[in-house]
Amino acid sequence: MDTVLAGNKPRxxxxxxxxxGKNRLEAVAKENTAEIAAISDPNPAFVEGALGVTPNxxxxxxxxEMASADLEGIVIATPSALHAAQxxxxxxxxxxxxCQKPLGRTAKEVxxxxxxxxKQDVLLSVDFSYRFTNGIKALKQVLDSGELGTxxxxxxxxxxxxxxxxxxxxxxxxxxxxxVMDLGIHLVDLLVWLxxxxxxxxxxxxxxxxxxxxQDINEQVEDYAVAQLLINSSIAxxxxxxxxxxxxxxxxxxxxxxxxxxxxxxxxxxxSFYDFTTERFYGTSRQTISTPGDSWGGKAAVNWVEELSQxxxxxxxxxxxxxxxxxxxxxxxxxx
Ligand SMILES: NC(=O)c1ccc[n+]([C@@H]2O[C@H](COP(=O)([O-])OP(=O)(O)OC[C@H]3O[C@@H](n4cnc5c(N)ncnc54)[C@H](O)[C@@H]3O)[C@@H](O)[C@H]2O)c1
Numbered sequence: 554m555d556t557v558l559a560g561n562k563p564r565x566x567x568x569x570x571x572x573x574g575k576n577r578l579e580a581v582a583k584e585n586t587a588e589i590a591a592i593s594d595p596n597p598a599f600v601e602g603a604l605g606v607t608p609n610x611x612x613x614x615x616x617x618e619m620a621s622a623d624l625e626g627i628v629i630a631t632p633s634a635l636h637a638a639q640x641x642x643x644x645x646x647x648x649x650x651x652c653q654k655p656l657g658r659t660a661k662e663v664x665x666x667x668x669x670x671x672k673q674d675v676l677l678s679v680d681f682s683y684r685f686t687n688g689i690k691a692l693k694q695v696l697d698s699g700e701l702g703t704x705x706x707x708x709x710x711x712x713x714x715x716x717x718x719x720x721x722x723x724x725x726x727x728x729x730x731x732x733v734m735d736l737g738i739h740l741v742d743l744l745v746w747l748x749x750x751x752x753x754x755x756x757x758x759x760x761x762x763x764x765x766x767x768q769d770i771n772e773q774v775e776d777y778a779v780a781q782l783l784i785n786s787s788i789a790x791x792x793x794x795x796x797x798x799x800x801x802x803x804x805x806x807x808x809x810x811x812x813x814x815x816x817x818x819x820x821x822x823x824x825s826f827y828d829f830t831t832e833r834f835y836g837t838s839r840q841t842i843s844t845p846g847d848s849w850g851g852k853a854a855v856n857w858v859e860e861l862s863q864x865x866x867x868x869x870x871x872x873x874x875x876x877x878x879x880x881x882x883x884x885x886x887x888x889x
Pocket of ligand 1: 572573595631654655680719
């Protein structure tokens with residue numbers, strides 16, 4: 554594979570410049586660490602919006618053309634069903650890929666993408682953006698230090714009281730699932746990443762659609778889900794996520810861990826999607842260890858560009874964590 558020389562700005566393209574694609578395009582453009590050389594989207598209004606950010610980019614008709622263009626990397630932010638096939642096409646042409654979550658709709662799809670990246674020895678990253686919040690970084694430091702003692706409990710919550718506003722999110726074939734695939738995936742990714750690839754012993758779940766137990770995941774998407782997991786034969790994890798829950802605020806987001814020497818909790822503030830605090834708990838007292846204010850949304854994309862320009866276009870085996878998370882999602886969906 555071509556290796557990008559240290560200090561060079563990699564030439565990258567964006568496939569899908571809708572809501573999140575444009576947001577990540579702006580974040581990368583602001584850093585000025587990559588040359589945004591190409592964009593592709595079938596919607597002319599979105600193309601125009603993207604050209605407003607990066608006027609010199611070539612407008613390319615399809616991913617196929619982009620995969621063959623003179624680029625080091627491709628950012629994929631299309632509807633979820635396209636991610637796996639588009640990633641594999643780009644990886645097989647030697648392009649580094651930064652893909653929106655979910656990388657695939659099933660563990661098999663995700664595994665196929667990671668295998669392609671390993672085979673081609675090219676860089677693959679997924680936009681698990683919450684890893685890059687200051688609050689989760691502070692929580693990770695506490696976990697890594699071992700100061701919580703023996704961890705036995707975790708609570709993972711992501712309620713989006715609005716729910717998605719585009720029709721494809723409600724089509725199981727296009728979205729791969731509902732609120733678990735959209736929101737729960739971030740919680741599962743954090744669990745796998747924070748606990749360093751834990752063993753998953755048990756998974757039980759209940760999925761609902763419009764206040765009724767979901768009958769067929771191939772026909773409906775869930776809008777309310779709860780799951781209980783046993784991790785490393787020693788940690789009980791409770792997870793809940795939803796769309797359109799009457800939560801009294803825009804969003805409820807929480808990642809907390811409890812151990813024999815105390816607890817640590819990352820939570821959103823006043824229902825915000827963007828502002829988080831992390832607190833360390835000691836019995837009945839608490840200490841704030843991270844406060845809001847960081848602009849974290851585009852950091853995973855910026856980090857991928859940095860890795861590409863500093864280490865070159867090489868496979869990073871951390872990508873196997875994406876397979877592990879997808880296997881947990883399969884178990885929550887009771888697939889197979
Ligand atoms: N990482 C995160 O936190 C996060 C947040 C929001 C959305 N997402 C993910 O990002 C993806 C996109 O979500 P969105 O809300 O931006 O959706 P969106 O509908 O706004 O954007 C999708 C874009 O892809 C374009 N598109 C469709 N087919 C295409 C093709 N073949 N080639 C190129 N472009 C194509 C559409 O025209 C549209 O502009 C979803 O998979 C979603 O799960 C991730």
